[in-house]
Amino acid sequence: MRIRIERILLGSGLLLSAIGFTFCHMLASPRPSYSSMGNVAIFFVGMLVPITGVIVYGWVKELRSTFFKNWRKRLLVLLPIHIVGAVWWQIYSLDGYRDMLGENYEAFYGSMDAGDEQYILDITQGFHNQMNSQFFNLNTWLAYVSMTLWVALMISVVMKLRKVT
Numbered sequence: 001m002r003i004r005i006e007r008i009l010l011g012s013g014l015l016l017s018a019i020g021f022t023f024c025h026m027l028a029s030p031r032p033s034y035s036s037m038g039n040v041a042i043f044f045v046g047m048l049v050p051i052t053g054v055i056v057y058g059w060v061k062e063l064r065s066t067f068f069k070n071w072r073k074r075l076l077v078l079l080p081i082h083i084v085g086a087v088w089w090q091i092y093s094l095d096g097y098r099d100m101l102g103e104n105y106e107a108f109y110g111s112m113d114a115g116d117e118q119y120i121l122d123i124t125q126g127f128h129n130q131m132n133s134q135f136f137n138l139n140t141w142l143a144y145v146s147m148t149l150w151v152a153l154m155i156s157v158v159m160k161l162r163k164v165t
Helices: 005-026 042-064 065-108 114-123 129-133 136-164
Strands: none
Touching: 005 042, 005 129, 042 114, 042 136, 065 114, 065 129, 065 136
């Protein structure tokens, strides 16, 4: 069996994205006193754009296989459900993460007042180092893979419709 270049590109893109998500997840620190050299994960987000293009290209080519032809209609329904469920889970998980940060903050400093709660809210609303564990984890990587597959599926559907008309 000959391995096609599209499969190599798809596998490489998925592997690079998994490594990047894992690395960025490890950059997060729930401890209150950490030194920040800025959010290094921003560089990965920039690299994720071409990686996403490579993955979508690989999926578009792979969707021509017999296996995916049998699953196409199911995936058109299941993938958006998975993506919405993953986003919902991340929102739910963020509340728990804020509680955990509050407990760590209180344990580290001995007490917590309203200003500290506002601080925790502030650092968990943007692209801050504290948020790396929420943006880059297994759930978000699986949602990312589902999103790339769904985009490739939509591209395939549009290409098929343009060919028919």
